[in-house]
Amino acid sequence: MDLRAYIRDVPDFPKPGITFKDIMPLLGTPAAFAFAIAELAGHYPVTGIDAIAAAEARGFLFAAPMALTMKKPLIPFRKPGKLPGATHSFKYDLEYGSAELHVHSDAITAGARVLVVDDVLATGGTMAAACQLVERAGGTVVGCAFLIELASLNGRLPLAGYDIFSLLTY
Numbered sequence: 001m002d003l004r005a006y007i008r009d010v011p012d013f014p015k016p017g018i019t020f021k022d023i024m025p026l027l028g029t030p031a032a033f034a035f036a037i038a039e040l041a042g043h044y045p046v047t048g049i050d051a052i053a054a055a056e057a058r059g060f061l062f063a064a065p066m067a068l069t070m071k072k073p074l075i076p077f078r079k080p081g082k083l084p085g086a087t088h089s090f091k092y093d094l095e096y097g098s099a100e101l102h103v104h105s106d107a108i109t110a111g112a113r114v115l116v117v118d119d120v121l122a123t124g125g126t127m128a129a130a131c132q133l134v135e136r137a138g139g140t141v142v143g144c145a146f147l148i149e150l151a152s153l154n155g156r157l158p159l160a161g162y163d164i165f166s167l168l169t170y
């Protein structure tokens with residue numbers, strides 16, 4: 001199945017010069033969405049992974065069905081003020097300002113092997129922060145999985161040392 005047919009390029013969104021990869025056609029086509037999840041989940045040996053994590057918000061759309069498919073716990077990384085319990089957090093810089101991800105302190109057991117998932121690998125900043133949070137919480141990153149990689153943005157650089165898998169590379 002050609003998943004590229006379900007990714008829509010939106011020029012100059014959210015600002016001039018950015019070509020936004022819109023995944024809504026894929027999400028709106030169950031056969032394509034199911035195929036993407038099966039391909040992502042099928043890339044990993046089920047025995048080597050203890051949990052699936054993702055950063056809010058679009059990462060959840062892929063991490064949740066992967067967690068169900070792979071029969072692994074799902075660990076959502078949330079923005080500040082969303083989680084009711086004690087948390088570990090990691091603050092990171094964006095192009096403008098900064099952002100912060102939180103995870104419940106008891107969500108990742110010591111040494112847990114965590115697969116981190118997101119929709120798009122652009123500059124890699126979001127995934128690098130998510131990986132830092134896994135490690136701060138006591139886990140080990142076994143891989144970073146993406147539906148889409150935008151190769152020209154060199155997002156692999158801040159993820160040096162991690163195993164990276166992207167279903168579609170542009």
Ligand code: AMP
Pocket residue numbers: 018019020021022058118119120121122123124125126127150155
């Ligand atoms: P990154 O620069 O890798 O930290 O990307 C941050 C987040 O922004 C990713 O998780 C994507 O969801 C989103 N993103 C960045 N660039 C694009 C793009 N060109 N199209 C769609 N989503 C994007």
